[in-house]
Amino acid sequence: MEEWVVNTFIRGLALGTPLLWAALGEIYAERSGVVNLGVEGMMILGAFSAFALAQTTANPLLGLLIAAGAGAAAALLHAFVTITLRANQYVSGLALTMLGLGLSALLGRRWEGLPLLDTLPEVSAFTYLSLLLAVLLWFVLYHTRWGIVIRSAGEAPAAVDTLGVNVALVRYLAVIFGGALAGVGGGFLSVAYRPSWTEGMTNGLGWIAIAIAIFASWDPLRAVAGAFLFGALFHLSFRLQTWVAPEPLQMMPFAFTIVVLALTARRGGRAQGAPAALGLPYVRGER
Amino acid sequence: MxxxxxxxxxxxxxxxxxxxxxxxxxxxxxxxxxxxxxxxxxxxxxxxxxxxxxxxxxxxxxxxxxxxxxxxxxxxxxxxxxxxxxxxxxxxxxxxxxxxxxxxxxxxxxxxxxxxxxxxxxxxxxxxDFYQIYYLNGLMAGALTKTGKVAYVGAFPIPEVKRHLGAFALGVRAVNPKATVNVRWLFAWFDPAKAKEATEALIAEGADVFAFTEDSPTVVQVAAKKGLPSFSHYSPMQRYAPQGVVSGQLVHxxxxxxxxxxxxxxxxxxxxxxxxxxxxxLLAEKAAEVGGEFGVPINPVWVSKLQAAKVNTKEFGTLSVYDLVMRRLAQMSKTPVAFDPFTGPIRDRKGVLRVPAGHTMTVLELTTMEWAAPGIVGPWPKEP
Structure with a gap:
């Protein structure tokens, strides 16, 4: 029994960490009013660039750093298209996902099949740093002026605009920051979780991160619970196959995480709805 | 001019x-x-x-x-x-x-x-097809397991994978009659995260040798990280775990x-x-090859261990598992083959006679096979 608890906990941390980074990034982007469905694309670009650099320099942490850069660069593209050009955020995000998958596949051909000698442990100081980051991001979002500005840009951009805040700038920064976090999440996959590069290796984890951001009601602390719960249940869905039929077990981590997050969302005093201006481009003077 | x-x-x-x-x-x-x-x-x-x-x-x-x-x-x-x-x-x-x-x-x-x-x-x-090669891999896996639990991470519970698993289990049992083959299903051909967690689950259960059907080297890598041997699948994956991969299946x-x-x-x-x-x-037509790297049927790192393991067979008497693998490989590389893993009598894990004595499964029987070979432990959707 003790082995089960310990092992499930560790597996939850291992798969939860990359999901948490990507979900935190999406929370910040969406809190500022910009939906970014390109998480999968930003993650895979992060995964590829992290692997390529870690493989060349034998330094996985350097890999994570470049992954942040790659994710941020991809997010900048999304920010430009949706904030400056005011294109549809959903379409741009989907395009970013496709671009990321395609570009990483193209660039990644020569890294296919190469081993990575220096890897990052799955559960390490980095895991605790991730938890600390989530707490910090929660604190910033709810207890600092920056947090108010970001949330206001997503709730009532016209109101913060009249206060002299540059809405476009706030949104740009939030989206780019979100992309950097998604990139690190992807990088973690290729230098720690499964140290290698394979085309399409994120395989849908970006979408799960978006779902966690939404079902966590855009709250960084609840995203921690969502990500680690999903990771643990995902592992358990294989552990339990000896006793439970595998077909329903496939759905279990998805269904259970959604149910838990949805149920807990009903409690607590804070408003839990989506940011009011989510998905809407802001144009001064228009309603 | x-x-x-x-x-x-x-x-x-x-x-x-x-x-x-x-x-x-x-x-x-x-x-x-x-x-x-x-x-x-x-x-x-x-x-x-x-x-x-x-x-x-x-x-x-x-x-x-x-x-x-x-x-x-x-x-x-x-x-x-x-x-x-x-x-x-x-x-x-x-x-x-x-x-x-x-x-x-x-x-x-x-x-x-x-x-x-x-x-x-x-x-x-x-x-x-790989079923002959899975049998050879099974022979090696049976010799290498210390816990008596051999792991198999399967993509989908369809006849092709069930046939490969069956041949693998028959090989394991031919060397190690008490060993089990513990199975986990992914319901995906390609999903590194699922392959990873399924492997972790099998490790937690005590399995110590790994074979699989999934299109990434995940299982090989996860096993190697724990110092456990594995069999590569489809592409030469020995390069991902030079010490860990024993052998595997390669296609031409x-x-x-x-x-x-x-x-x-x-x-x-x-x-x-x-x-x-x-x-x-199959092997005889050289469309399939045994190994984790082209031209390397068994990783040299593991040869001495397989030579040290002895097994008693009706056909050859007592010999090392390494020699048994090589003899079976030679028998199956001939046309017509001198040995087929699916030659009766074979009972399934429930005890039902599936291949009568003297009969060798036909291609049609192989491509529609649903039963589980003895020694397989774990879920088996559509088990007859």
């Missing part, structure tokens, strides 16, 4: 000018439809390597489309034909009905479908492609005589 030289040059130019397009016309265009990305390091990667070899070996030109959804194969076939393909090869079981429909619509085009069973006068089927689709296409070029196969053409190619 000058005029002769001039004439010669003119004649040569004319000859080349007319021969040029003539040559191009005789180049057979072959279109490939892939189910996954060519960089998957598994099934599609292997088909694509074979395409490149065929293109180098034969006077043909090839086209391909990757990551084609199984339900949408028909418009992609249409496109390949519009681009001039005279032969279209589709490489996933799920393309079967779509390919057959297109074969009926285009009676002058030749079609080939991998891993299926439906044919037409202009459509043949082909498969390079080009053997089939080159054979079929050269017969098309020679005029032996055409759009009217493919009804009964079914390539079921």
């Amino acid at each position: 000058r005029w002769m030289k001039t004439w010669l040059v003119v004649a040569l130019i004319l000859a080349f000018a007319t021969a040029g397009p003539g040559l191009a016309q005789t180049k057979l265009k072959v279109g490939f439809i892939y189910v996954g990305p060519i960089g998957d390091y598994g099934w599609t990667h292997a088909h694509n390597q074979a395409r490149l070899i065929a293109e180098k070996t034969l006077p043909i030109e090839t086209l391909y489309v990757e990551s084609v959804p199984e339900a949408q194969v028909e418009p992609f076939i249409d496109k390949l034909i519009q681009q001039g393909s005279k032969v279209v090869l589709t490489t996933s079981f799920g393309f079967m009905d779509g390919t057959l429909a297109m074969a009926k619509r285009y009676p002058n085009i030749l079609f080939g479908h991998a891993s299926g069973f439906k044919r037409n006068p202009n459509m043949f089927t082909y498969m390079a 689709w080009e053997r089939i492609y080159v054979d079929f296409l050269s017969k098309v070029l020679a005029g032996k196969y055409n759009a009217t005589n493919l009804q009964n053409v079914d390539y079921w190619w």
Whole structure:
């Protein structure tokens, strides 16, 4: 029994960490009013660039750093298209996902099949740093002026605009920051979780991160619970196959995480709805 | 003499000018439809390597489309034909009905479908199968397990994977009659995260040797990280775990492609005589190879361990597992084969007699196999 608890906990941390980074990034982007469905694309670009650099320099942490850069660069593209050009955020995000998958596949051909000698442990100081980051991001979002500005840009951009805040700038920064976090999440996959590069290796984890951001009601602390719960249940869905039929077990981590997050969302005093201006481009003077 | 030289040059130019397009016309265009990305390091990667070899070996030109959804194969076939393909090869079981429909619509085009069973006068089927190799891998796994629990991470519970698992379990039990083969199903051909967590679950359960069906080297890597041996699948994965990979399964689709296409070029196969053409190619035809790296049947790191393990067999008396593997490999590399893992009597894990004494399973029986071999532990959807 003790082995089960310990092992499930560790597996939850291992798969939860990359999901948490990507979900935190999406929370910040969406809190500022910009939906970014390109998480999968930003993650895979992060995964590829992290692997390529870690493989060349034998330094996985350097890999994570470049992954942040790659994710941020991809997010900048999304920010430009949706904030400056005011294109549809959903379409741009989907395009970013496709671009990321395609570009990483193209660039990644020569890294296919190469081993990575220096890897990052799955559960390490980095895991605790991730938890600390989530707490910090929660604190910033709810207890600092920056947090108010970001949330206001997503709730009532016209109101913060009249206060002299540059809405476009706030949104740009939030989206780019979100992309950097998604990139690190992807990088973690290729230098720690499964140290290698394979085309399409994120395989849908970006979408799960978006779902966690939404079902966590855009709250960084609840995203921690969502990500680690999903990771643990995902592992358990294989552990339990000896006793439970595998077909329903496939759905279990998805269904259970959604149910838990949805149920807990009903409690607590804070408003839990989506940011009011989510998905809407802001144009001064228009309603 | 000058005029002769001039004439010669003119004649040569004319000859080349007319021969040029003539040559191009005789180049057979072959279109490939892939189910996954060519960089998957598994099934599609292997088909694509074979395409490149065929293109180098034969006077043909090839086209391909990757990551084609199984339900949408028909418009992609249409496109390949519009681009001039005279032969279209589709490489996933799920393309079967779509390919057959297109074969009926285009009676002058030749079609080939991998891993299926439906044919037409202009459509043949082909498969390079691994069950013999899984048996050999099973022999090695049975010798290497210390906990008596051998792990198998399976993609989908379909006859192909069940056959491979069955052959693997028969091999394990031939060396280690008390060992079990513990199974986990992914319900995905490619999903590194699932493969990773399934492997972790099996490790937690005490399994210490790993085989699998999934198109990434995840299982090999996770096992190697814990210092546990594994068998690579489909592509040479020994490079991911030079100390961990014992052996594995490798494919040579080009053997089939080159054979079929050269017969098309020679005029032996055409759009009217493919009804009964079914390539079921194994070790003997060199369409399948044992090993985790081409040309390396057993990783040298593991040879001494396999030589130290002794096993008692009816046929050869007492010998090392290494020698048993080599003898079985030699027997199965002959035509006709001198040994088949699925020769009766074989009972399934419930005790039902599935292969009577003296009978060897036919290709049809193998491709529709649903029962679980003895020693397999774990869920088995559609178990008869």
